[in-house]
Amino acid sequence: xxxxxxxxxxxxxxxxxxxxxxxxxxxxxxxxxxxxxxxxxxxxxxxxxxxxxxxxxxxxxxxxxxxxxxxxxxxxxxxxxxxxxxxxxxxxxxxxxxxxxxxxxxxxxxxxxxxxxxxxxxxxxxxxxxxxxxxxxxxxxxxxxxxxxxxxxxxxxxxxxxxxxxxxxxxxxxxxxxxxxxxxxxxxxxxxxxxxxxxxxxxxxxxxxxxxxxxxxxxxxxxxxxxxxxxxxxxxxxxxx
Amino acid sequence: xxxxxxxxxxxxxxxxxxxxxxxxxxxxxxxxxxxxxxxxxxxxxxxxxxxxxxxxxxxxxxxxxxxxxxxxxxxxxxxxxxxxxxxxxxxxxxxxxxxxxxxxxxxxxxxxxxxxxxxxxxxxxxxxxxxxxxxxxxxxxxxxxxxxxxxxxxxxxxxxxxxxxxxxxxxxxxxxxxxxxxxxxxxxxxxxxxxxxxxxxxxxxxxxxxxxxxxxxxxxxxxxxxxxxxxxxxxxxxxxxxxxxxxxxxxxxxxxxxxxxxxxxxxxxxxxxxxxxxxxxxxxxxxxxxxxxxxxxxxxxxxxxxxxxxxxxxxxxxxxxxxxxxxxxxxxxxxxxxxxxxxxxxxxxxx
Amino acid sequence: xxxxxxxxxxxxxxxxxxxxxxxxxxxxxxxxxxxxxxxxxxxxxxxxxxxxxxxxxxxxxxxxxxxxxxxxxxxxxxxxxxxxxxxxxxxxxxxxxxxxxxxxxxxxxxxxxxxxxxxxxxxxxxxxxxxxxxxxxxxxxxxxxxxxxxxxxxxxxxxxxxxxxxxxxxxxxxxxxxxxxxxxxxxxxxxxxxxxxxxxxxxxxxxxxxxxxxxxxxxxxxxxxxxxxxxxxxxxxxxxxxxxxxxxxxxxxxxxxxxxxxxxxxxxxxxxxxxxxxxxxxxxxxxxxxxxxxxxxxxxxxxxxxxxxxxxxxxxxxxxxxxx
Numbered sequence: 001x002x003x004x005x006x007x008x009x010x011x012x013x014x015x016x017x018x019x020x021x022x023x024x025x026x027x028x029x030x031x032x033x034x035x036x037x038x039x040x041x042x043x044x045x046x047x048x049x050x051x052x053x054x055x056x057x058x059x060x061x062x063x064x065x066x067x068x069x070x071x072x073x074x075x076x077x078x079x080x081x082x083x084x085x086x087x088x089x090x091x092x093x094x095x096x097x098x099x100x101x102x103x104x105x106x107x108x109x110x111x112x113x114x115x116x117x118x119x120x121x122x123x124x125x126x127x128x129x130x131x132x133x134x135x136x137x138x139x140x141x142x143x144x145x146x147x148x149x150x151x152x153x154x155x156x157x158x159x160x161x162x163x164x165x166x167x168x169x170x171x172x173x174x175x176x177x178x179x180x181x182x183x184x185x186x187x188x189x190x191x192x193x194x195x196x197x198x199x200x201x202x203x204x205x206x207x208x209x210x211x212x213x214x215x216x217x218x219x220x221x222x223x224x225x226x227x228x229x230x231x232x233x234x235x236x237x238x239x240x241x
Numbered sequence: 242x243x244x245x246x247x248x249x250x251x252x253x254x255x256x257x258x259x260x261x262x263x264x265x266x267x268x269x270x271x272x273x274x275x276x277x278x279x280x281x282x283x284x285x286x287x288x289x290x291x292x293x294x295x296x297x298x299x300x301x302x303x304x305x306x307x308x309x310x311x312x313x314x315x316x317x318x319x320x321x322x323x324x325x326x327x328x329x330x331x332x333x334x335x336x337x338x339x340x341x342x343x344x345x346x347x348x349x350x351x352x353x354x355x356x357x358x359x360x361x362x363x364x365x366x367x368x369x370x371x372x373x374x375x376x377x378x379x380x381x382x383x384x385x386x387x388x389x390x391x392x393x394x395x396x397x398x399x400x401x402x403x404x405x406x407x408x409x410x411x412x413x414x415x416x417x418x419x420x421x422x423x424x425x426x427x428x429x430x431x432x433x434x435x436x437x438x439x440x441x442x443x444x445x446x447x448x449x450x451x452x453x454x455x456x457x458x459x460x461x462x463x464x465x466x467x468x469x470x471x472x473x474x475x476x477x478x479x480x481x482x483x484x485x486x487x488x489x490x491x492x493x494x495x496x497x498x499x500x501x502x503x504x505x506x507x508x509x510x511x512x513x514x515x516x517x518x519x520x521x522x523x524x525x526x527x528x529x530x531x532x533x534x535x536x537x538x539x540x541x542x543x544x545x546x547x548x549x550x551x552x553x554x555x556x557x558x559x560x561x562x563x564x565x566x567x568x569x570x571x572x573x574x575x576x577x578x579x580x581x582x583x584x585x586x587x588x589x590x591x592x
Numbered sequence: 593x594x595x596x597x598x599x600x601x602x603x604x605x606x607x608x609x610x611x612x613x614x615x616x617x618x619x620x621x622x623x624x625x626x627x628x629x630x631x632x633x634x635x636x637x638x639x640x641x642x643x644x645x646x647x648x649x650x651x652x653x654x655x656x657x658x659x660x661x662x663x664x665x666x667x668x669x670x671x672x673x674x675x676x677x678x679x680x681x682x683x684x685x686x687x688x689x690x691x692x693x694x695x696x697x698x699x700x701x702x703x704x705x706x707x708x709x710x711x712x713x714x715x716x717x718x719x720x721x722x723x724x725x726x727x728x729x730x731x732x733x734x735x736x737x738x739x740x741x742x743x744x745x746x747x748x749x750x751x752x753x754x755x756x757x758x759x760x761x762x763x764x765x766x767x768x769x770x771x772x773x774x775x776x777x778x779x780x781x782x783x784x785x786x787x788x789x790x791x792x793x794x795x796x797x798x799x800x801x802x803x804x805x806x807x808x809x810x811x812x813x814x815x816x817x818x819x820x821x822x823x824x825x826x827x828x829x830x831x832x833x834x835x836x837x838x839x840x841x842x843x844x845x846x847x848x849x850x851x852x853x854x855x856x857x858x859x860x861x862x863x864x865x866x867x868x869x870x871x872x873x874x875x876x877x878x879x880x881x882x883x884x885x886x887x888x889x890x891x892x893x894x895x896x897x898x899x900x901x902x903x904x905x906x907x908x909x910x911x912x913x914x915x916x
Contacts, residue, residue, distance in 0.1 A: 054804060054808070074807040075812045078807070078809060086805070090804070090805040092802065092805070093801060094797060095797060095798060099798075102794060103794050103798055104809055362719065367653070368651070368855045372895070373896060376893045376896040384889070504848060511724070558738075558739040558740075570731035570732040570735060573728045574732065577715075577725045578715075
């Protein structure tokens with residue numbers, strides 16, 4: 001079996017006095033989309049931030065593409081080809097939509113073909129191209145945050161709750177975009193609360209509970225096992241939102 | 242008995258205890274041990290600055306806020322007494338009126354500044370207090386009708402504190418006059434104020450302050466109104482600083498911006514608390530003694546080094562007697578990096 | 593988050609409001625130019641400070657040291673070139689001022705690099721220590737200035753071409769102030785262009801808003817910060833040199849004195865905002881000069897009043913920076 005693109009082994013993270021991750025272990029295979037699920041407070045966001053080097057891992061090992069990236073500086077991790085869309089979106093509100101994307105395109109001028117493809121998926125970005133990003137609606141900000149991650153090809157996309165608070169029409173566009181990405185150049189690791197969305201899109205799944213990965217496997221099997229879902233995610237997960 | 246006087250906050254280091262006893266006794270017998278106007282003046286200054294530094298430590302060390310306006314309160318206390326002695330004549334009533342007026346003004350100002358800017362971050366508060374203090378110093382030197390401007394005020398002390406007042410002949414060859422009385426007034430009041438501060442920092446109130454210093458969000462979450470606690474702490478500190486100022490005015494019979502309001506004094510207090518040891522109270526005592534000594538005697542030491550290096554251009558200047566602050570500044574920075582608990586912290590570790 | 597013009601309108605409002613109080617239009621013009629000159633010099637010194645705060649949450653209480661160093665270095669160079677300073681040719685005068693200002697900026701900038709490494713870097717994220725250590729740095733720097741240049745103040749006279757005033761009827765405008773306004777505007781324009789029109793400026797603006805996200809996009813914000821710190825120090829040196837020529841005396845305490853004004857300005861402007869710093873500096877300069885004319889006794893206290901009023905209106909300053 002080929003080495004996974006990303007693997008976490010025994011990762012422990014503390015935030016202040018709180019011990020959040022108690023030895024997280026899972027793999028993300030190259031290509032496809034892995035959903036990272038779990039209840040609120042299970043440690044999903046902390047896991048993504050630890051991979052990005054934004055929280056320090058107190059123990060354990062994170063490997064990306066055969067390299068140990070544990071506690072590397074965040075910019076160096078990003079430069080290996082990992083993009084991150086935080087839950088807060090963290091768009092630069094004082095910068096225009098254009099400037100946000102110019103900044104995200106690290107290696108030089110933006111590729112017009114790729115930009116057109118993004119505009120096709122997220123039409124609002126074209127419309128508000130010169131507007132300060134702070135004036136966008138919540139859904140448009142989310143589009144911008146995702147667009148910023150994919151403005152140049154990246155090998156791994158870490159995306160935290162892309163559907164949170166989005167209208168169904170936008171979610172459909174998001175699904176299309178993610179599908180094209182995973183079938184093409186990128187591998188995706190997506191944190192999600194919306195199980196309906198997760199089931200449609202995920203190839204495999206890792207479910208977190210109390211700072212550990214409690215289950216890892218294929219999405220199809222997990223989607224079929226409602227007892228397991230109820231045990232790990234609690235009731236009403238698929239009717240959520 | 243001793244335990245309760247010190248509010249259970251024992252020195253916890255043999256050397257520290259020794260130093261504190263030496264300071265306590267040394268200052269008590271200073272007039273007899275080191276007769277002469279200069280040394281008595283140094284001793285009285287030490288007493289006043291111990292109180293001033295300790296009150297600043299309540300803010301910096303125990304509450305974790307940096308105020309650059311501490312000398313402002315010191316100045317308010319000093320000018321309160323100075324102005325009332327100038328205007329009302331040299332009586333105890335004037336002293337009382339001036340002290341109370343200074344205290345009130347200090348507390349009101351501290352409350353306003355605190356409520357206005359303590360809810361925001363440490364840096365913001367430090368900047369605001371710096372600006373306010375410098376404006377106040379300018380104001381004091383501009384309102385010359387009231388404050389005597391840059392020259393300050395010279396006034397007569399109550400009769401019982403003057404050199405001409407005598408209450409006996411001599412004791413161990415020291416004249417029993419008003420100056421001696423004045424010194425012991427300053428000494429006793431300073432000792433009392435230090436013990437009060439010790440009591441405050443070791444009370445439940447003090448524990449809340451330290452909890453806020455460690456983690457303001459957590460303290461707020463538990464239910465403590467951090468702004469209120471911080472404001473009260475800065476009021477107590479301001480009031481104590483004002484009393485220290487009043488003592489200085491009562492000692493020196495002259496009050497001017499340089500000795501009470503200047504940024505130099507603020508720097509001195511900072512050095513005292515940080516070098517002595519933040520958040521220990523005793524650190525302020527040690528730091529104040531050290532600094533006042535340095536101001537008065539380190540120069541002599543530097544003069545020796547300076548003489549030895551005379552010929553070497555820059556090096557000689559480095560050891561110029563007036564450059565004592567340079568060396569204390571370096572010590573200050575090293576303390577912040579390597580010994581955050583200052584001298585007292587080191588002594589306690591060695592135990 | 594639309595362009596917020598309201599604070600900007602304060603400047604003309606203040607100017608117009610002061611006119612009837614002052615009465616004489618001639619005095620008003622003189623005072624206004626003086627206020628703009630003073631404001632722009634403070635802006636030059638303050639701009640770097642506010643940016644470094646925005647980028648890394650670092651406030652350097654020792655910023656005044658760079659101001660003082662700039663003033664001393666420039667004074668030394670100008671004293672060495674005294675014949676050119678007193679020559680009756682504007683070109684020779686400028687040939688003296690140019691190297692002086694350049695030297696001031698280079699020395700302050702290099703000092704800034706060292707200061708960042710030795711004083712600031714070990715205490716990132718610890719505000720209390722940061723305040724203490726940078727204040728300590730100021731104390732030491734001030735003493736070192738006295739070691740190098742001696743404890744006495746240096747008297748400096750402006751070059752021939754910059755003495756006196758332009759006269760328009762009964763309106764007198766000091767030549768040096770005109771130069772200060774021009775240099776100040778040039779610096780402002782250069783900063784504004786850099787921030788708004790270049791990739792580097794984009795990075796700085798984004799970093800002020802959310803440094804963590806800039807890192808997640810793959811940029812090393814530390815380097816950016818060091819760069820801004822050094823440029824800010826150099827600008828402080830430039831401002832110090834100009835301030836020294838403006839006062840015609842240089843003392844070691846100059847840094848601490850002006851730093852107070854600088855702090856007031858960046859509080860008024862909103863910590864981290866260059867635009868706010870610009871507006872705040874002009875307001876402070878104008879107010880100081882108007883009040884200085886109307887009620888000299890309270891002139892310097894007027895800045896505190898101004899600060900209090902602004903903070904009552906906008907508690908985060910005129911242009912609060914959107915933070916994470």
